[in-house]
Structures are given as structure tokens and as C-alpha cells.
Amino acid sequence: MWLLVVLIGWPLVEIALFVTLGAVIGLWPTLAIVVGTGFLGVTILRRRGLRSLGQLRQSVTLQPHQPLGDGLLTMLAALLLILPGFLTDFLGLLLLIPPVRRFVVHRIGVELRAASVNLMGSLAANRMAHPRPAAAEPVGPEINGPVIDGEFHEVEDVKRPTHPPSGWTRH
Secondary structure: OHHHHHHHHHHHHHHHHHHHHHHHHOHHHHHHHHHHHHHHHHHHHHHHHHHHHHHHHHHOOOOOHHHHHHHHHHHHHHHHHHOOOHHHHHHHHHHOOHHHHHHHHHHHHHHHHHHHHHHHHHHHHHHHHOOOOOOOOOOOOOOOOOOOOOOOOOOOOOOOOOOOOOOOOOO
8 A cells, every 4th residue: 555655656746846846946957957866876876886796796794784785775876866856866865875875774684684583483483383293194295185095006017129229218
């Protein structure tokens, strides 16, 4: 539901900001801001994006989440700057500030840890509700459907023809 509100509300906010700020500062300054932030976003994406990938390779063992999050948020900031609109430009410029990026990476890390704890708790509760079979019972692949008892008889190998096999059938 909230996704639908964002998908409908975001463009409406952008349009309202275009109309309001365009009336205050004029058409040409409005267009200059939109085009300028678009060029800034492309420049950042080209330069900083490649540098972020290099930094990620070098420092992935020290703090795996920090360079990855910092690089991804920088690229997200560049993409937000490329999109036309004052709200996206504001959010993109905000994400270019290093303390803001560090805070966002920290918050995402906290949320992911909480989600993983909740997931582990639900997995443990599921194991308690549905314990594994005892060791005496056969353990094998999950059987979907009824189990049918049956008997089998081994069938001896059929006699092979007397002519030598071709190159296609040799073992």
C-alpha cells in the first residue's frame, strides 16, 4: 500500500515543486537547475562510480558493508541527480554528504541485523514446531505424495549381440 502511495505521490510532489519554484525563480533558471544537476549526476556516476568499485575491491575485508554501502549510495545519489525534479535533486545532493551516507549505511545495517534476528527466531520457532524425524527413521529427500509399498526383482543382463559394438556404444 505504501509503495502505491509513493508511486503516485512522488510525481505529484515533483510537479508541485516545478510549478511553485518555477513561478518564483522563472523558467530558464528552473531548466538550468534541472539540466545542471543531470550533468552533475552523470559526471559523478562516471567518476565516483568507478572509484567506488576500486575501493570496494581493496577494502572489502576490513569493513565489508561500509565501502559497498558508500559506493551504492553515491551511485544512487548520482541517479537521483540525473532524474528531473527538485525533490530527487535534493535527496541526491543530501546523499553526496559523507556523514549522511555513513548514517544511512549504519541505519540500514541496524535494520538488516534486526531483520536477520527476526528471521533466525522464526526459523528456530519453525524447527520447534516441526522437529526432524528421529535417527531410526529413514532420512531422505522430501516425499511429495503417498508412499506405496512394493517389491522388486533383479533382472539379469540381457545377452549382448555377438558382433563387436560400434565406437558409439563402447563403454
